[in-house]
Amino acid sequence: MSEINETLQPSTYASIMVTLNLGVDAADSVKLASSLASTFSSRLIGVAAEEVVMPYYGDGAITIDPAIIEQAKREVAEKLAKAETVFRRAAGTINDIDWRCAIGLPNPFALEQARAADLVVIGRQGPDDASHGRMAISPGDLVMGLGRPILVVPPRTEHLAGKRIVIAWKDTREARRAVWDALPLLKRAERVFVLAIGTDAAQQGAADVSDHLLRHGVPSRAILRSEPSGLVVDELIDFAEQEAADLIVSGAYGHSRVREWLFGGVTQDLLNSTPIPCLLSH
Secondary structure (H helix, E strand, O other): OHHHHHHHOOOOOOEEEEEOOOOOOHHHHHHHHHHHHHHHOOEEEEEEEEOOOOOEOOOOOEOOOHHHHHHHHHHHHHHHHHHHHHHHHHHOOOOOEEEEEEEOOHHHHHHHHHHHOOEEEEEOOOOOOOOOHHHOOOHHHHHHHHOOOEEEEOOOOOOOOOOEEEEEOOOOHHHHHHHHHOHHHHOOOOEEEEEEEOOOHHHOOHHHHHHHHHHOOOOEEEEEEOOOOOOHHHHHHHHHHHOOOOEEEEEOOOOOHHHHHHHOOHHHHHHHHOOOOEEEEO
16 A cells, blocks of 8 residues: 555656747746756656737738738747747756647647646746747636646746745645645755635644645644735735745635636736746646
8 A cells, every 4th residue: 555655646747848938038937947857857848839820901801812821820930949949948958858839829739738747837927027929828827727737937037946835825625736736846845834824824724734744754834824914915925035935835716717807816916926936736
């Protein structure tokens, strides 16, 4: 039985996928993904896609001239080739790499290719961040359909040591999934904080999660913040910065995604503005 349990434990990430674009920060995410691939001896997969957009003439007509269509396809192919160059240069000396691209919609292509990965790395795309162009993939859309954890990387972040990690704990299926998905990183950490925030923090079972992680060999401690001074996400980020954490682990969209769009929520705030890498699972 012990042998079976050991094989079920996610002790590593065998394949790490990173999304590519031609934005100014594209190489940062690749460098971080590459450093993780080195740490876990993983295969590194780069993916990119862009659809062909036909000229629009204002009267509702879209060109169907074959020559113009072929030219548009060539232009997209050239941009994908540039993205591949960014990927291969930023990946550095990693030997086990794989490049995958397509002319088509970026989100469906990334979702399809994620079947070959344990973890997907994607650059943050908040309202104040640089544009990722037509290869952009929405992290919110991705995490909802992926069936894999995503690691959202802020601009100008090229490395993840994962020495001090904060788990944003809420007793939900999504948070449990995130803890399990983050276990390879948690096992390498020097200190892990299981942080429960809100008036019901004492009822969320953070101590149970901490004890469970200790049984996995993770140096963990439960922290309760029953009287937050502001928004939950602000309390979370303040605590992470106070503890010099370099990773946040959180469930994604424990509430309806539509509700978060309308009224705000921790997931959307993290996707838009997390200052340190954030691993999210749904």
